[in-house]
Amino acid sequence: MSQSNRNSDRSVPSLQQEIILALAAIATVLLGFGLVTDIRTEGPGTLVLFIGFALSTVAGASALRIARERPMGRKLWAGLLGVLMLLFGLGGALLLLVLLFLAFNGGFGVGGRPLRAQGRRLLPELRVGSDWTRGERPDTSGLDRATRSALETLWLQDAQAEHASIPAFARISWLLAATGAPPNLMERAHQAGLEEIDHARRCFALAAGYGERSHSVRPMPDLLRGIVDVAGDPRVTLAVESLRDGCLLEGFGADMAAAAAVECRDPAVRDLLERIALEERSHAAFSWDLLAWALQAGGEPVRAAVAEAAQGLMRIRRPIATSAQTTILVSAADPRRLREHGRLPDTEWVPLWDKRLAETAARVAGLLHAETEEEKREKREKREKREKRGEAARLNEIV
Numbered sequence: 141m142s143q144s145n146r147n148s149d150r151s152v153p154s155l156q157q158e159i160i161l162a163l164a165a166i167a168t169v170l171l172g173f174g175l176v177t178d179i180r181t182e183g184p185g186t187l188v189l190f191i192g193f194a195l196s197t198v199a200g201a202s203a204l205r206i207a208r209e210r211p212m213g214r215k216l217w218a219g220l221l222g223v224l225m226l227l228f229g230l231g232g233a234l235l236l237l238v239l240l241f242l243a244f245n246g247g248f249g250v251g252g253r254p255l256r257a258q259g260r261r262l263l264p265e266l267r268v269g270s271d272w273t274r275g276e277r278p279d280t281s282g283l284d285r286a287t288r289s290a291l292e293t294l295w296l297q298d299a300q301a302e303h304a305s306i307p308a309f310a311r312i313s314w315l316l317a318a319t320g321a322p323p324n325l326m327e328r329a330h331q332a333g334l335e336e337i338d339h340a341r342r343c344f345a346l347a348a349g350y351g352e353r354s355h356s357v358r359p360m361p362d363l364l365r366g367i368v369d370v371a372g373d374p375r376v377t378l379a380v381e382s383l384r385d386g387c388l389l390e391g392f393g394a395d396m397a398a399a400a401a402v403e404c405r406d407p408a409v410r411d412l413l414e415r416i417a418l419e420e421r422s423h424a425a426f427s428w429d430l431l432a433w434a435l436q437a438g439g440e441p442v443r444a445a446v447a448e449a450a451q452g453l454m455r456i457r458r459p460i461a462t463s464a465q466t467t468i469l470v471s472a473a474d475p476r477r478l479r480e481h482g483r484l485p486d487t488e489w490v491p492l493w494d495k496r497l498a499e500t501a502a503r504v505a506g507l508l509h510a511e512t513e514e515e516k517r518e519k520r521e522k523r524e525k526r527e528k529r530g531e532a533a534r535l536n537e538i539v
């Protein structure tokens with residue numbers, strides 16, 4: 141073999157090695173950039189991370205191919221590098237997908253009334269912005285970086301849930317209007333919506349205090365479809381949703397906020413928790429009144445649907461304090477500080493949920509029973525009237 145041919149043979153793997161090193165370098169820079177951005181916000185962070193993982197995967201596969209072509213004894217380093225980069229690229233991309241799913245679809249936490257469309261719970265996505273940030277900021281002195289980061293994320297989750305409650309109450313108002321409901325129910329639905337706006341703003345303000353940056357919400361085009369598509373009597377929908385989302389979940393939200401306020405040491409956070417406890421309690425009370433009205437106005441179809449929903453209460457999944465995503469952040473935070481800033485661990489949610497669930501089940505059973513008693517009374521009154529008419533007719537015959 142000539143000298144030039146030997147140089148040419150060597151240049152192929154050499155060129156491949158340089159390309160791999162270049163890809164690895166670019167992937168490292170992109171991953172570094174992507175990791176310092178926030179995947180929950182609008183921006184290039186997520187895309188950059190995916191490109192970085194993709195490049196890492198390509199570089200890993202190429203390194204493995206080179207290792208295969210090398211003679212025994214020279215495979216080790218190229219093979220090791222290839223496997224590591226391949227695992228890093230594929231594993232990172234998979235993890236990112238899971239985190240994105242959890243960040244945008246999490247059903248965790250409590251904070252206002254859930255917003256549902258076509259059986260799916262909706263939450264607004266986040267972006268950078270300060271238009272929703274209004275309220276007192278917490279005192280972050282003495283908090284380490286990990287604890288501040290966990291608190292920022294947890295309060296952002298609450299802000300998203302509170303924000304979703306606003307169109308949830310708008311939807312209730314829409315359905316109430318569709319059924320010709322009395323004005324006091326309409327008024328309370330709108331009052332609750334206004335209070336949820338305030339909750340959302342204040343949660344965003346707390347999160348901004350912990351994270352030293354503000355978040356806002358992205359448009360929700362999903363709200364343009366399937367929100368008020370109700371088949372059958374809307375009073376059935378209103379009654380069943382009021383039981384689950386208002387009486388139970390907002391009632392539990394009030395319980396959690398009240399319990400957290402007792403433990404909270406930060407004045408701004410405690411003020412918000414007390415406010416949320418009070419107002420979520422009134423939202424739950426509104427739902428009970430709405431349910432009673434729907435039972436009375438809707439008759440048997442509503443009663444049957446509520447009885448079935450009451451049977452299913454125990455199957456409702458308990459809201460959890462942290463998602464898989466926030467669990468990582470929370471585990472790195474100082475638990476005592478979290479408690480002092482209004483965040484109780486999940487273990488303390490369990491007894492409160494059990495209590496709320498039992499009380500809700502007992503109260504709705506009483507409501508259904510009370511309705512039955514009312515029907516019995518009506519029947520009794522009708523029977524007495526018939527008997528009186530019969531008695532009067534007999535007296536007339538005698539006379």
Ligand SMILES: [Fe+2]
Binds near residue numbers: 253336416
């Ligand atoms: Fe709320």
Ligand SMILES: [Fe+2]
Binds near residue numbers: 305336390420
């Ligand atoms: Fe609420």
